[in-house]
Amino acid sequence: MPSIQELFHSPLRIVRAGAKVLLAGLLLVTLTSGVVLAASSNGNQTTPKGITLQLAPTSRSVTQGTSASYNVVVQPSGGFAGNVALTISGLPAGATASFSPAVVAVGPGSGSATLNVSSTSATPLGTYSLSLKGSSGTLQSAVVVISLTVTAGQHQPFNISGDPTGLLAPGNAVPINLQLTNPGNSSLNVTGLTVSIAGVTRTAQAVANNRPCNPSDYVVIQFSGSYPIAAPPGNSSLSGSGIPAARWPQVRMLDTSLNQDGCKGATVQLSYSGTGQGN
Template sequence: MPRIPELFRSPIRTVRAGAKVLLAGLLLVTLTSGVVLAANSNGTQNPPKGITLQLAPTNRTAVQGTSASYNVVVQPSGGFTGNVSLSATGLPAGATASFSPAVVATGPGSGSATLDVSTTSATPLGTYSLSLKGSSGTLQSAVVVVSLTVTAGQHQPFTISGGPTGVLAPGYGVPIDLQLANPGNSSLNVTGLTVSVTGVTRTAQAMANNRPCNPSDYAVTQFSGSYPIAAPPGNSSLSGNGIPAAQWPQIKMLNSSLNQDGCKGATLQLSYSGTGQGN
């Protein structure tokens, strides 16, 4: 039986070729999520524009009534250029923050500024977290947190002075407007004021006539107003605090036959005491 020749079958080849689409020097890379990102011709993606803040140091300490400074570096990314406004939140009561400059120009390189945080004598003691950020239009940096610790000031001893505001006469009291000198950098709350007579210098005539006069010839009525009394840095007084003269300490020459001539025109040496506590 004759053989039937086989039909010649040409193999079929399936060819799959990857297509590349060029657009203005960029490749369109399709992700499985369907989002299309721009990439360089070498396949790397362009980073988004952004702002980063860097602060040094990250923690500072300030005595009440003083300030603390931080260095701020504004670093652009993704080709961002523009002006960046700086802000700070989380300040303790009585404290203020200022940036110099307040607006930092960036791009293509970084820009810098100084943050000064000023406290007052009334700023509460403690450690606080300050949150800083930069913004340019709708673009904002991530928040950077630094700490500020407020400590009590070193109070130097304050002094008290003052004398009778009028001429002493037997049987009459004369008020003493006490003067408070606070050399520290923060206010003091003064309590426990006392005045006492520690010495008497008689006139030459009283001494020549042997007329006696002693501290026991005087009586002192102590301060009768409310405590504490504010003593801000520098000089202050009872009258400057709005305290009426009727509440000031008073000194009186006793009315006796022995001191009528001996204490007339005498000069008194007074001593003072009191307690001052910082805010």
């Protein structure tokens, strides 16, 4: 029985080096080494729509009670065009953030916004990682992390002053409406208000007649209100803070069995102290 020659068919058509043959939508390219590669006849690839956030700088440092700003650039890709809402998370206690504008219009080019982060005198010290992202409908950007470091501010001294609101007489007390002057840019929490008698200045006539008057002729009744007392930047007072006069510190002239004529017309010098935290 005569033999029948078997036929074998290669899955790829053999072509000569450098030749190109179009088969079933595939472009066959034979390299000079004899390797045959297959590639799509359509070389275009579609880039998906997306948005990317870029921030500068990526880290800032602020003192308590101050703010820092970052520049945010929203870059579209894949032909995206629309409004992108910006959000932030990871803020420390007492800090707030705002974007200007809060919604950025992009496409075909990029858009930009300014991120402002404000701290307060109560914001804890430390370094914080803040996470930012942009969204437009169901489309969201990758999260971008930036750094914020909060440091202690320069504590500026505040001043306390005040005068008795009336004339002193034996057995009589007069209240002192303390005045607080805060030179800082954020509110102070004031505690430990103390009034002391620093000295007594007699009239010339009392001195000439050798009539004594001493700090021991007076006594101070200290502030009895609750703490802390808020002292905003600038000038404030106990009365302006809504504290009744009955809670103010008072100076009382003692009524003793000794001759106190030397205290008539005398001037009592007072000194003040207290503690302020926050500026």
